[in-house]
Amino acid sequence: MIIVGEEWEELAAALSQADAPQRVYVVGATNSGKTTLCRYLADETATHTRTAYVDCDTGQSRIGPPTTEGMVVHSRPPDPPGRAYLRFVGSTSPGGHFLQTLTGAKRLVEKAAELSAGATIIDSPGLVFGGVGVEFQFQMIDLLRPTQIVALQHGRELERLLANFARHPEVAVRRIPVSPAAVARTVTERRRYREERFTAYFADGLSQEIPLRGLGLQGRVPDLKDPHGVERRLVSFNDPENFALALGIVEEIHPRRRALTVFAPPFDPAAVASVRFGSLYLDLDADPGSMESSRP
Known part of the structure; x- marks a missing residue:
């Protein structure tokens, strides 16, 4: 209310x-x-x-x-x-x-x-x-x-x-x-909210391989020839206007065939124009309070 x-x-x-x-x-x-x-x-x-x-x-x-x-x-x-x-x-x-x-x-x-x-x-x-x-x-x-x-x-x-x-x-x-009715949420509560939102977003996720050839790469782009430490990095797959079609969690990079295997909700890879690499790592199987990290 x-x-x-x-x-x-x-x-x-x-x-x-x-x-x-x-x-x-x-x-x-x-x-x-x-x-x-x-x-x-x-x-x-x-x-x-x-x-x-x-x-x-x-x-x-x-x-x-x-x-x-x-x-x-x-x-x-x-x-x-x-x-x-x-x-x-x-x-x-x-x-x-x-x-x-x-x-x-x-x-x-x-x-x-x-x-x-x-x-x-x-x-x-x-x-x-x-x-x-x-x-x-x-x-x-x-x-x-x-x-x-x-x-x-x-x-x-x-x-x-x-x-x-x-x-x-x-x-x-x-x-x-500020209204006296404004509810102050603790850092722990705010973290819990994020984890619940991530869990819900990826509830229907599945592993899929996304070819990178011909796509733009943005953000904190890793060395695709040396992909160590990229696992669990959060990325977005964007349309030509750079609006996100879907977020994904990197599972593996395939340097030879220049592709990503990601865990993501279903989306149309043919609609993707670019991939943005974020700075957050996400482990959906981690204990509560430990899902997010800034490095693997």
């Missing part, structure tokens, strides 16, 4: 009554209730206009599996949501993957506009503190060009960031206190 505050209702009403397309960037620290607010806004606004929900939190992703940013367009009920578009960042944290996070978010927001979304709700990563956090959020906002910034604050922790847009003539800044 979502506990709705007066500020939430006012924001949803403003989005529903807007004459021009709106792009809302929701920013706040981890456990500030960003995702709950974004889900509420998407549901409410979709009753009036086509609404895109863009999920940029690769650690606690709601649209795709962890390590991905996602976008889905909600039409007016009772029509079901459209296709989920995914961009594979390759990590569950923006750290060390700022460029991939920024590019993925930009492409998803652009795709929402291509699909004629009247409102686009952007759920941002929770990295907001320190110089790195402020700079990262500044670059995200500057690149995505929202019409509104919604800041969820306990006090004034986001003011250093918001000052950069206070005089922007085309950006409205809304400050909303």
Whole structure:
């Protein structure tokens, strides 16, 4: 059950009554209730206009599996949501993957506009503190060009960031206190959520060999002639627009025939244009809390 505050209702009403397309960037620290607010806004606004929900939190992703940013367009009920578009960042944290996070978010927001979304709700990563956090959020906002910034604050922790847009003539800044009902999840709980999402995503997985000849290779590409240590690396198979068709776990690299054997949900290899290698290793058979690692 979502506990709705007066500020939430006012924001949803403003989005529903807007004459021009709106792009809302929701920013706040981890456990500030960003995702709950974004889900509420998407549901409410979709009753009036086509609404895109863009999920940029690769650690606690709601649209795709962890390590991905996602976008889905909600039409007016009772029509079901459209296709989920995914961009594979390759990590569950923006750290060390700022460029991939920024590019993925930009492409998803652009795709929402291509699909004629009247409102686009952007759920941002929770990295907001320190110089790195402020700079990262500044670059995200500057690149995505929202019409509104919604800041969820306990006090004034986001003011250093918001000052950069206070005089922007085309950006409205809304400050909303963090709801007392916001649930703080521990690191262990957040890890458990990721493991549950990975397990569900790969539930129908099977081993399959994917030829690499003629495909683009992106990300942290290994030496295919010396594939030691690549087993269990997470990869994505992408369409020509670099949206992820499927994620896979590398089981083996075959240098002579230039191919990968991966464990992945069923997908069409003929639709693949490129393969992106992430930085995360995944062991689905590991004990709880040990599924993810940054190296084998």
